[in-house]
Amino acid sequence: xxxxxxxxxxxxxxxxxxxxxxxxxxxxxxxxxxxxxxxxxxxxxxxxxxxxxxxxxxxxxxxxxxxxxxxxxxxxxxxxxxxxxxxxxxxxxxxxxxxxxxxxxxxxxxxxxxxxxxxxxxxxxxxxxxxxxxxxxxxxxxxxxxxxxxxxxxxxxxxxxxxxxxxxxxxxxxxxxxxxxxxxxxxxxxxxxxx
Numbered sequence: 447x448x449x450x451x452x453x454x455x456x457x458x459x460x461x462x463x464x465x466x467x468x469x470x471x472x473x474x475x476x477x478x479x480x481x482x483x484x485x486x487x488x489x490x491x492x493x494x495x496x497x498x499x500x501x502x503x504x505x506x507x508x509x510x511x512x513x514x515x516x517x518x519x520x521x522x523x524x525x526x527x528x529x530x531x532x533x534x535x536x537x538x539x540x541x542x543x544x545x546x547x548x549x550x551x552x553x554x555x556x557x558x559x560x561x562x563x564x565x566x567x568x569x570x571x572x573x574x575x576x577x578x579x580x581x582x583x584x585x586x587x588x589x590x591x592x593x594x595x596x597x598x599x600x601x602x603x604x605x606x607x608x609x610x611x612x613x614x615x616x617x618x619x620x621x622x623x624x625x626x627x628x629x630x631x632x633x634x635x636x637x638x639x640x641x
Contacts, residue, residue: 506536518585565590567628
């Protein structure tokens with residue numbers, strides 16, 4: 447019988463009396479999600495190391511996670527697809543940071559596009575996890591607050607630490623693109639359900 451790592455960890459915690467056995471499923475889920483987050487973070491660091499851009503990869507993720515959490519957008523159909531897509535996005539972002547000829551025009555174009563897209567579309571829910579009306583309002587408000595904070599940080603950093611600013615702006619751009627892809631996926635899914 448195959449036992450997963452998350453189940454082993456929880457079984458150990460139950461035997462030590464740290465976790466009540468009746469809550470096992472909840473803890474297995476939580477530990478499993480923690481492992482997924484850890485693996486994703488390690489992957490980001492490894493990609494950063496391979497490209498010689500560790501701090502850029504971490505700063506991108508640090509800016510991306512909060513806006514993505516509340517703005518929503520495209521979600522892959524499986525955790526494995528999500529993992530590979532996330533890593534591909536990190537590689538693409540780091541290459542863009544390194545290879546794009548960054549100037550005020552590029553910075554402003556990406557910033558304005560991202561602001562408009564996030565304000566108009568966020569939050570984009572996943573059809574498998576629909577949001578209630580009250581959640582939509584809360585998520586929209588929080589996404590806009592995070593957007594405002596990140597834009598202010600990016601603008602200020604543009605004049606003092608351009609590389610930091612670019613990482614933040616790329617987080618907003620990826621979030622905006624994920625929103626557009628999420629809308630497209632939802633429209634296609636609804637058409638498939640209807641027809």
